[in-house]
Amino acid sequence: MSSKIRITKQFTFETGHALYGYDGKCKNVHGHSYKLSVTVIGHPISDTNHVKYGMVIDFGDLKKIVKNEIVDVFDHATVFNKNTPHVELAKELEHRGHNVLLVDYQPTSEMMVIDFAEKIKSQLPSHIVLHSLKLQETETSFAEWYASDN
Template sequence: MQNQMIRVTKEFTFDMAHALFNYDGPCKNIHGHTYRLQVTVSGYANQDPQNVKCGMLIDFGQLKKVVAEHVIDKYDHALVLNEAVPASLRASCYAISEKVHFVSFQPTCENMLLSIKFTLLPILESDGFTLQAVRLYETPTSWAEWRREDQPKSFQ
C-alpha cells in the first residue's frame, strides 16, 4: 500500500473544577465541567511487514498513555485556579479539595487548551509524531481549538 500522510485522533474525557479570578460573571465562582479533549497527530503509517506496528501511525494505546500521564492524571477531578488568588485564600482551597493546581494563567478553556498543547507538543514530537490539532470541549457545545495549519511557522 502506498504510504501517505495521515492524521490520527484520540478523544479523552476528564472532570475538572475551576474559577475565573476577578471575572465579572458567574464563572468567578468555583464550578466544574466534563471536558472532552481531542488530540490529533500526523505522519506516515509504518509499512514494515516485520514490525508489529505495521500499518499504524501510532498505537492508540501509546497516545493514550502520553495524554493520560501528562494531562488527564493532572487535571481529572482537580480544582484549577489562577495563581493570582490571594495567598490568604489558598489554604482554604486545599481544605475543600486535595487536588488543587495553581496556574500562571486564567484557567479558561482557551488557556487550558494552550497549556495542554505546550505540554504535549515536545513529548509527541520527540517520539517522531507531528501534533496537528488539539480541541478542548468545555461543554458539549463550546470548545477551543489549536491547529498547526493556522499558526505562523514560528508558533508551531
C-alpha cells in the first residue's frame, strides 16, 4: 500500500460579519480577508491507466468543491447570526440589495470553520478524508479544525 499523503489547497475570500452581544469592537459590522487552508488525506492513485494516476485528489477537483460550498457563498457577503436581533439589520441590508448570509451560529472563525468542515466533508469522494481546516481571519489570528480532534 502506498503512503498516505496530505494535500492542501489555499483559498481567499472577503467577508463581512458582526458578532451580536459581543463586548468589543467586533459587535460592529466589519470585514476580513479570510484565508482558508483545506487539507485532505489519502493514498495517491496507483492505477497507471487512471487519468489522475499519482494524485490523491486533483487540486482542481478540490478547488471546485471548496469554491461551490464556501468561497462563492461567503465572498463579498455579510454574515449574521439569524438567532439574534441582527436578523432585522440583515433583512434591511438584503432589501437594499446587499449580499447577506444568515447562519444559525455566531459567525466567529471558530464556528465558521466547523460549518465549513461539515460542508466540505459532505462533498469529498469517499476515499478522501478531510484532515484539517485553517481559517485565518487576520495575519495573526486563525481557527483550526482537525478531524483527529472530532
